[in-house]
Amino acid sequence: DGGITQSPKYLFRKEGQNVTLSCEQNLNHDAMYWYRQDPGQGLRLIYYSQIVNDFQKGDIAEGYSVSREKKESFPLTVTSAQKNPTAFYLCASSGVLLQGLETQYFGPGTRLLVL
Amino acid sequence: AQKVTQAQTEISVVEKEDVTLDCVYETRDTTYYLFWYKQPPSGELVFLIRRNSFDEQNEISGRYSWNFQKSTSSFNFTITASQVVDSAVYFCASMDSSYKLIFGSGTRLLVRP
Numbered sequence: 001d002g003g004i005t006q007s008p009k010y011l012f013r014k015e016g017q018n019v020t021l022s023c024e025q026n027l028n029h030d031a032m033y034w035y036r037q038d039p040g041q042g043l044r045l046i047y048y049s050q051i052v053n054d055f056q057k058g059d060i061a062e063g064y065s066v067s068r069e070k071k072e073s074f075p076l077t078v079t080s081a082q083k084n085p086t087a088f089y090l091c092a093s094s095g096v097l098l099q100g101l102e103t104q105y106f107g108p109g110t111r112l113l114v115l
Numbered sequence: 116a117q118k119v120t121q122a123q124t125e126i127s128v129v130e131k132e133d134v135t136l137d138c139v140y141e142t143r144d145t146t147y148y149l150f151w152y153k154q155p156p157s158g159e160l161v162f163l164i165r166r167n168s169f170d171e172q173n174e175i176s177g178r179y180s181w182n183f184q185k186s187t188s189s190f191n192f193t194i195t196a197s198q199v200v201d202s203a204v205y206f207c208a209s210m211d212s213s214y215k216l217i218f219g220s221g222t223r224l225l226v227r228p
Contacts, residue, residue: 033216042119042206042218043160058215088158103150104216106160 003027004107006091011112013078013085021076021110023091032074033092033104036060043090049074050096078112086114117142119209121219128197129227136192136222138207144168149183149190150208150216160206166190197226 004025013019023032031050035043045058049068063082068074074093078085090109094102118141128134140149151163164174166183174181178195194201204221 040124040220042208042220043216044218045215090158090160092160103162103165105162106152109158111158 004091004093004105006089006107006110008110009108011110012115013112014115016080018077018079019112021078021089021091021112023074023076023107024072025074025091025093025107026072027093027105028071029093029105030071030096031094031102032068033094034058034064034066034074034076035090035092037088037090037109046076046089085112087112117147117209117211117213117215117217119207119217119219121207121222123222124220125223125225127225127227130199131196133193133195134197134224134226136194136205136207136224138190138192138219140188140190140207140209142209142211144211147209147211150210151181151190151192152206152208154204154206154221156203163192194224197224199226199228202226 007022033048034046036046037043044060046064047055047058047066049055052068052071055066055068065077088109088111091107092104094104120139147168149166152160154160171183180193182191202225204223206221207219208216210216
């Protein structure tokens with residue numbers, strides 16, 4: 001089945017530790033995105049990538065890093081510089097952005113908790 | 116700048132009631148896109164609908180219907196004869212020429228049996 005997978009479902013981070021969230025898609029989409037969701041709030045864009053080996057910062061990129069070495073994969077690293085990482089992280093993908101016509105489809109999410 | 120407002124934080128209805136979720140958007144662009152997503156307790160966002168700014172025709176899909184009115188900058192979502200499975204958080208979102216998807220804060224819908 002085509003879709004977006006995220007792993008792990010739950011992730012625990014210790015103080016000062018970097019952790020990496022996985023996002024894989026087999027929809028042949030060019031663009032991929034990472035969002036953060038805090039309780040009772042909407043989603044905020046962390047990073048996005050429209051093509052392999054290229055990515056741009058979103059609205060809340062500080063303390064996060066990404067890579068896009070393959071079309072199917074867009075891992076997100078939450079670094080120790082992110083002081084409040086506890087949140088629900090959602091990955092999305094869409095076709096090539098042509099005049100904003102492409103709809104974003106979302107994965108099941110990863111819940112990150114700080115120990 | 117874009118902004119999406121969902122003033123209703125939480126709505127509770129009894130099964131079979133009709134319910135309308137409000138969405139008000141702000142944008143300076145003349146071409147933009149509006150979306151509704153559903154987030155069930157599992158957490159995954161499920162795409163429901165996309166509308167273009169140049170198409171104000173209302174849409175119906177089964178028990179779901181959407182009312183897009185440019186004059187009031189609103190894109191409201193109505194569920195007819197609600198069911199317990201409709202319980203979820205519903206997000207309205209917009210996309211303008213920046214190609215960024217801007218979300219409202221969501222409306223939590225609880226449908227009681």
